[in-house]
Structure formats: C-alpha cells, structure tokens
Amino acid sequence: MKLPSNPQSSPEVRYDGKTAIITGAGQGLGRAYALMYARLGANVVVNDVSEKGANAVVEEITRAGGKAAATVGSVEDGDAIVKVALEKFGGAHILVANAGILRDKSFTAMTEQEWDAVLAVHLRGTYKCVKAVWPVFLKQKYGRIVNTASQVGIYGNFGQANYSTAKAAIIGFTRALAVEGRKYNILANAIAPSAGTAMTMTIWPQEMVDAFKPDYIAPIVGYLTSEANEETSGCLFEIMGGWAAQTRVAEDGRWDLITNFSDDRVVYPTTPQDALEQMANNFGHVEDGDDDPYADPEDPELVAKAKRNVEPPLDFSYTERDVILYNLGIGATEKELQWTFEGDDDFSALPTFGVIPQFAASGGISLDWLPNYNPAKLLHGEQYLAIKGPIPTSGDFVNQARILEVLDKGKAAAVTSVVETKDKDTGKVIFENQSTVFIRGAGGFGGKRNGKDRGPASAANAPPQRKPDAVIEEKTLPQQAALYRLSGDLNPLHIQPEFAAMGGFDKPILHGLCSFGISGKHVLKAFGPYKDIKTRFAGVVYPGETLVTEMWKEGGKVIFTTKVKERNATVLAAAAATLVDSGAPAKAKL
Numbered sequence: 001m002k003l004p005s006n007p008q009s010s011p012e013v014r015y016d017g018k019t020a021i022i023t024g025a026g027q028g029l030g031r032a033y034a035l036m037y038a039r040l041g042a043n044v045v046v047n048d049v050s051e052k053g054a055n056a057v058v059e060e061i062t063r064a065g066g067k068a069a070a071t072v073g074s075v076e077d078g079d080a081i082v083k084v085a086l087e088k089f090g091g092a093h094i095l096v097a098n099a100g101i102l103r104d105k106s107f108t109a110m111t112e113q114e115w116d117a118v119l120a121v122h123l124r125g126t127y128k129c130v131k132a133v134w135p136v137f138l139k140q141k142y143g144r145i146v147n148t149a150s151q152v153g154i155y156g157n158f159g160q161a162n163y164s165t166a167k168a169a170i171i172g173f174t175r176a177l178a179v180e181g182r183k184y185n186i187l188a189n190a191i192a193p194s195a196g197t198a199m200t201m202t203i204w205p206q207e208m209v210d211a212f213k214p215d216y217i218a219p220i221v222g223y224l225t226s227e228a229n230e231e232t233s234g235c236l237f238e239i240m241g242g243w244a245a246q247t248r249v250a251e252d253g254r255w256d257l258i259t260n261f262s263d264d265r266v267v268y269p270t271t272p273q274d275a276l277e278q279m280a281n282n283f284g285h286v287e288d289g290d291d292d293p294y295a296d297p298e299d300p301e302l303v304a305k306a307k308r309n310v311e312p313p314l315d316f317s318y319t320e321r322d323v324i325l326y327n328l329g330i331g332a333t334e335k336e337l338q339w340t341f342e343g344d345d346d347f348s349a350l351p352t353f354g355v356i357p358q359f360a361a362s363g364g365i366s367l368d369w370l371p372n373y374n375p376a377k378l379l380h381g382e383q384y385l386a387i388k389g390p391i392p393t394s395g396d397f398v399n400q401a402r403i404l405e406v407l408d409k410g411k412a413a414a415v416t417s418v419v420e421t422k423d424k425d426t427g428k429v430i431f432e433n434q435s436t437v438f439i440r441g442a443g444g445f446g447g448k449r450n451g452k453d454r455g456p457a458s459a460a461n462a463p464p465q466r467k468p469d470a471v472i473e474e475k476t477l478p479q480q481a482a483l484y485r486l487s488g489d490l491n492p493l494h495i496q497p498e499f500a501a502m503g504g505f506d507k508p509i510l511h512g513l514c515s516f517g518i519s520g521k522h523v524l525k526a527f528g529p530y531k532d533i534k535t536r537f538a539g540v541v542y543p544g545e546t547l548v549t550e551m552w553k554e555g556g557k558v559i560f561t562t563k564v565k566e567r568n569a570t571v572l573a574a575a576a577a578t579l580v581d582s583g584a585p586a587k588a589k590l
C-alpha cells in the first residue's frame with residue numbers, strides 16, 4: 001500500500017461531495033473519524049446509541065462549518081442509519097463500522113446474554129450497516145468500507161471469547177466483501193486499532209488511555225476510505241499510537257519448522273486459493289521421508305512428522321454377518337451358499353469386500369477445506385483395490401488412511417486417498433485401497449491438473465479391438481442401493497431424493513462400488529480370483545438397471561468394461577483385474 005506520510009494534510013485526500021457514515025461516532029475513535037472527515041470536506045452521518053454523544057459531535061462539526069447529521073440508535077438498524085445519509089445528503093460513499101461494546105468475562109462464567117450482546121453489536125451491526133449501504137455502493141460503482149476488528153480477534157484474549165469471536169468474524173467478512181466488491185470499485189479493509197477510548201478505559205491503565213489517542217488511528221482510516229486508495233482492499237491493519245502494520249497470514253508447511261517463520265520458504269497467502277495451493281502442492285511427496293525434500297532422512301522422528309497427511313490408525317472389525325450383507329449387496333443369491341451361508345464349507349467374502357474397511361477409515365479425512373466444497377457434488381471417480389492376502393470372513397483390523405493427491409480438474413477437484421487395512425494380530429497388510437473422489441464445482445484453485453503414475457491404480461486399461469472373451473449380464477434390484485449402503489457407505493446420494501437433487505440427479509443413484517462389486521463378481525465367475533482390481537466410474541447407474549460386464553483376458557490381466565443395458569451407457573471404464581492364476585483360460589460358457 002502506498003500511504004501518504006500525512007493523509008490528513010495530503011492534497012489528494014479530500015472528501016468533498018462525499019458522505020461518510022460512522023457508527024459509534026458519539027465519542028472515542030468514531031468521533032475522531034467524524035471530525036477528520038468533516039474537516040476534509042465530507043458530509044458526515046454520526047451514529048451512536050447515545051443521543052447526547054451523537055448530537056454533541058454533530059454540533060461540534062457544524063460549529064466548525066462542516067456538515068453532519070445525527071442518527072441515534074443501534075447499529076443493528078443499518079437501514080435507518082443509511083436512510084439518514086440518503087435523505088440528508090443524497091448519497092453514501094464511505095462506511096466506517098466502528099461501534100462496539102465489551103462484556104468481558106472468563107469463558108467459564110460468560111452468560112449467553114453476554115455472548116449474544118457482543119456478537120449482535122459488533123458482527124451483526126457491521127453486517128447490517130454494510131448490507132444497507134452495499135446496494136448504493138454497487139449502483140454508483142464506488143464505495144469505501146473500513147470495518148473494525150481487533151488484535152483480540154487475531155490473537156485471542158482471556159475474558160474476551162465473545163469479543164474475539166466477533167472480531168475474527170469481521171476480518172473474514174471484510175475479506176469476502178473485498179473479493180465481491182472489487183469489480184464495483186468497492187474497497188473494504190479491516191483495522192485492529194488500539195486506542196484509549198471509553199471502551200478500553202475499562203481494561204487499560206489511565207496512562208495508556210492517555211497515550212494512545214484515537215487521533216492516531218484516524219489518518220489510516222481516512223486514507224483507506226479515500227479516492228486516493230485505488231487498490232488496497234481485503235487487508236488487515238494493526239494500528240496503535242502512531243504505529244501501523246499490515247497483518248498477513250503466513251504459512252510454513254514443514255512440520256519441523258511450523259512455528260518458525262524465519263526463511264524464504266514461508267509464504268503469505270492472501271486468498272483461500274493461495275492457501276489451498278500450498279496444501280495441494282504438498283500432497284503426494286510425503287509418502288516416505290526420502291520423497292520429502294524438507295525431511296531429514298537421518299531423523300526418523302522428522303520423517304514420521306513429514307507424513308503430514310496421515311490420519312491416526314483406526315481399529316475396524318467385521319463379522320461373518322457383515323460379509324454376507326456385503327455379498328447380498330452386490331447380488332449374491334440364496335443359491336450361492338458360498339457367499340450367503342456362513343455354515344457352507346466354502347463360505348467366503350467376494351473379493352471386492354476389500355473396499356469396505358476404507359469407509360471406517362476415511363471418515364477421518366475431511367474435504368471441507370476445498371473451495372466451494374459441497375458433499376452433494378461428490379462422486380466416486382476411481383477405485384483401486386489390492387488384495388494382499390487371504391480374506392478372513394471375520395476379524396479385527398487396523399486401518400490407516402492418508403490423502404495421496406489433490407488434483408485441480410478445473411471444474412472439479414479430484415482427491416485420491418489411500419487406506420491400508422492390516423490384520424490387528426499379525427500386522428500384515430490385507431487390503432490397500434486407492435480411492436479418488438471427484439468433487440464437481442470444487443476445482444479452479446490453481447492446483448496441478450495431472451497426477452503421478454500410480455501403476456495399476458491409474459492404468460488406462462484400454463480394451464482390445466476384438467469381441468469380449470466373456471460377457472455377464474445382471475439386473476440390479478430397485479432396492480439395490482438401500483441394501484448396499486448397509487455395508488458402510490451411508491451417503492444419502494444413494495437413498496434420499498432431496499440430496500440426490502442437490503447433486504443434480506432426478507433420483508438417487510447406485511453406489512459406484514456396488515457396480516464395481518457386481519462386475520468384480522463377474523470377473524471372479526469368469527476367470528477366477530484376482531489380486532487387484534481397478535476401475536474408473538465413467539457414468540452413473542440407477543438402481544434397477546441391468547449391468548453388462550464385457551471382459552477380455554490379456555495375459556495375466558482381465559480388462560473389463562461395464563455398460564448399462566437399458567441406456568447403452570458405459571459406466572465402468574479403464575478397468576482391469578490382475579489374476580492370481582495368470583494362466584486361467586477364459587471360460588466360454590458362464
């Protein structure tokens with residue numbers, strides 16, 4: 001920011017013809033601002049809850065030859081305040097939301113009334129005044145706003161949970177206004193002033209109150225709300241007794257140095273996109289210490305810390321009942337006792353049961369840091385499952401989840417997580433899942449578009465140009481999703497019409513992993529067991545539709561494609577399974 005050395009005397013900082021609205025202007029900081037604006041040619045609307053205070057300031061201004069009007073009442077009545085500006089002066093150009101109260105109390109003792117009162121005056125009052133003046137600013141394509149935050153809102157303070165909350169919220173509010181207002185020449189900044197006023201008098205010693213005069217704050221507010229300020233917006237300034245600094249957010253993503261902002265790898269994000277980019281850029285290089293340029297491979301503790309996307313391990317158990325429920329959920333029948341009767345000699349889980357433990361683990365992975373994240377817009381994009389040992393029909397396990405990659409697909413974000421499921425007793429990994437979710441509307445944050453080669457987990461698996469070696473058709477049930485969800489994926493997208501509508505579907509859709517399981521069962525029936533299986537979810541399936549799995553045996557792999565028969569739509573693509581017995585012949589008749 002280019003700040004004139006003395007804005008009050010600088011020739012370019014004048015407010016002739018402009019109307020400034022100042023809330024809480026009956027005394028203290030607000031009064032100092034009101035007097036400054038009036039002195040520099042503005043019409044001033046002096047708002048205060050105290051009639052005496054507001055009138056005294058108006059009188060002081062008019063006596064000195066300036067123009068001012070009082071509006072007495074709460075800042076929560078922003079409409080009434082702005083109305084005075086429009087009626088008395090025919091417009092509004094500057095809003096300084098300054099009014100505030102304190103109700104300090106330790107959080108333990110703070111009453112709800114004390115909480116509500118502070119939030120009402122600071123946060124709701126600021127919002128109401130901005131809301132009322134915003135259409136005026138939009139229409140004239142000009143507006144300058146200074147909202148009043150506080151150091152307490154930045155750093156927190158004992159006895160001020162209510163005030164800290166309101167002030168922190170005002171910072172975010174102001175930054176959002178700056179983003180939305182920029183193209184209309186509406187600039188909004190927040191200040192965290194410290195001055196001796198009636199408000200701080202209750203908590204500061206008298207010498208401090210005397211030393212830190214409100215007049216020291218006014219010039220910065222004056223400059224920020226002047227025409228001379230053509231670009232500074234969305235900033236936060238801490239100002240006190242003639243000292244001012246811009247406060248920026250700094251990020252250093254290295255665990256070892258997270259509290260040490262001392263070198264040039266520290267970054268200063270100014271938008272959520274910047275902040276997200278820092279996070280997104282870090283995904284993928286933290287699988288082991290050697291991959292992490294910031295980790296010291298000599299120091300195992302540091303290497304462990306560098307695995308920053310790792311969720312804590314979570315216990316997970318399942319029983320034979322869970323196995324049967326899953327098998328039924330992907331179409332096992334009462335005749336297939338090996339999948340539906342625990343007393344059968346060959347009782348077993350269908351291999352894709354291995355995707356189920358990840359649901360218990362990935363609950364810890366939150367995605368709400370993505371811009372415009374909307375859970376209704378999330379679709380399952382890809383799935384890879386490696387089966388690394390015989391699948392028990394019951395037991396105790398430990399799941400470990402981590403985010404592997406966050407890609408920016410422009411109109412969507414693609415987030416890949418990895419979950420390893422280990423046998424709790426032996427520590428042996430049984431399943432590894434790599435799962436990509438595709439969140440429509442959450443892209444465009446400036447992250448990288450293409451991910452790394454994840455071997456069979458990201459292979460393109462193009463089907464060969466010949467007739468399939470095996471084809472299996474299976475009609476799903478209208479209640480397929482209602483049944484399948486009981487195995488762990490409780491996403492309402494698959495059962496609740498209203499939620500499906502929010503996701504853009506006219507009715508609930510089938511779980512991607514249900515179709516995956518059904519096709520995985522077809523591969524098993526046609527070619528026998530496999531040690532890994534992968535697909536891309538290329539189109540939606542509705543419960544009740546018929547799935548047709550076309551399979552081609554290529555060496556030790558079965559490449560497959562699944563279509564919905566009724567719509568001839570491809571729903572599983574780039575799909576393949578690696579067979580345990582690579583020499584297994586294609587079964588001609590199924």
Ligand SMILES: CCCCCCC[C@@H](O)CC(=O)SCCNC(=O)CCNC(=O)[C@H](O)C(C)(C)COP(=O)(O)OP(=O)(O)OC[C@H]1O[C@@H](n2cnc3c(N)ncnc32)[C@H](O)[C@@H]1OP(=O)(O)O
Nearest residue numbers: 358362379380381382409435438491511512537538539540
């Ligand atoms: C713990 C485990 C977590 C699992 C959570 C699972 C939660 C479940 O409850 C949710 C579900 O089961 S949803 C049901 C299953 N999934 C679906 O039905 C999705 C079907 N697919 C589609 O609709 C589109 O392909 C669609 C919308 C995905 C993409 O179509 P388009 O927008 O037209 O995309 P397109 O223009 O073709 O490509 C844009 C870029 O995105 C990449 N891409 C496309 N499809 C992808 C997919 N399925 N997965 C990952 N990336 C995909 C493209 O490669 C392209 O990238 P680039 O431009 O860089 O080449």
